[in-house]
Amino acid sequence: MYSNRQLAYAPTPYIPRSTLSATINLDEEVKLSSTSTERDLYDSLAEIYSIIITLDALEKGYLKDSISEADYTETCSRLLKQYKSNLADETVARAFGDLETFKREWDMECPRATERLRVGIPATVEQGPSHKPAQQGDSADATLVINATENFITLLDAIRIGLVEKDTLHPLLVEIIQAVNKVTDIDFESKGKIVQWLITLNQMRAAEKLDDDQAREFQFDMDSAYHGFKATLKKD
Structure with a gap:
């Protein structure tokens, strides 16, 4: 009954070819680079x-x-x-x-x-250490206060003489935020601007510089931060 039914297709037997071979050595390490x-x-x-x-x-x-x-x-x-x-x-x-x-x-x-x-x-x-500085306000350690103040002055002087390249300003700004965090944990006026400018400068290439408008804004923000920092020293 089933012997007379024709197949819908004629299956082709698989005949391995002796000429086939791998184009690469599977045991050889594949190199991503040639130079x-x-x-x-x-x-x-x-x-x-x-x-x-x-x-x-x-x-x-x-x-x-x-x-x-x-x-x-x-x-x-x-x-x-x-x-x-x-x-x-x-x-x-x-x-x-x-x-x-x-x-x-x-x-x-x-x-x-x-x-x-x-x-x-x-x-x-960026945020300062989790522990509070040992001393604050008028009783803050004089050496730490002087160091922070000098860092602010150095940065402001650099802006005034036109040193507005990223590779000049960014290290100075890092020193400022580190120095003020050693003196006080108070979130003084324009302290957040220091971090914002750190982020802005961090996105720039080393040789890039602030344009005239940015430089004026940067100087204004750093002046404000400096006065805000000094104001914390007068608080109890």
Whole structure:
């Protein structure tokens, strides 16, 4: 009954061909780069990837109090420095693009690392240490007050003589926020502006400079912050 039914197709038997062979050696390591320049580029991008992952874990650890403030500050500062050093190479910077593009390409989330890289300084520097300074107001340690005051004056002098490059202003601004945090934890007038300008400068390339309008605004904000800081010293 079934022997007379014809098949809808004629199956073709598989006949292995002795001439087929693999085009690559499956036991051989696949190289992503063919030149030392390409290898250096991929090494730098891989390092940036690991820095972002590590920084995100560090931020989580700091929020959970599983790392001391001193260790957090030291490690975070080192990671931020390594991140910037890698991107100082123009070839690496071009291949990297920007942080959001890089994250999308490699399917990364890392929101805490993203925020820390945007700010460009450790949370302990941005917000100040969690413990209060030992002394405040008129009784504040004279050496710390003098140091903070000198940092403000140095920055304002730099602006007045036209030194408005990112690589000049950013380090001075970091020194100011660190110095004032050692003196007082009071959120004085325009203190938030210091952090805002740190973020703005952090997004700029080292050789970039503020334009005339930005420089005037920056000087005004830093003058206000300086007077706000001095006002805290007169409070009990």
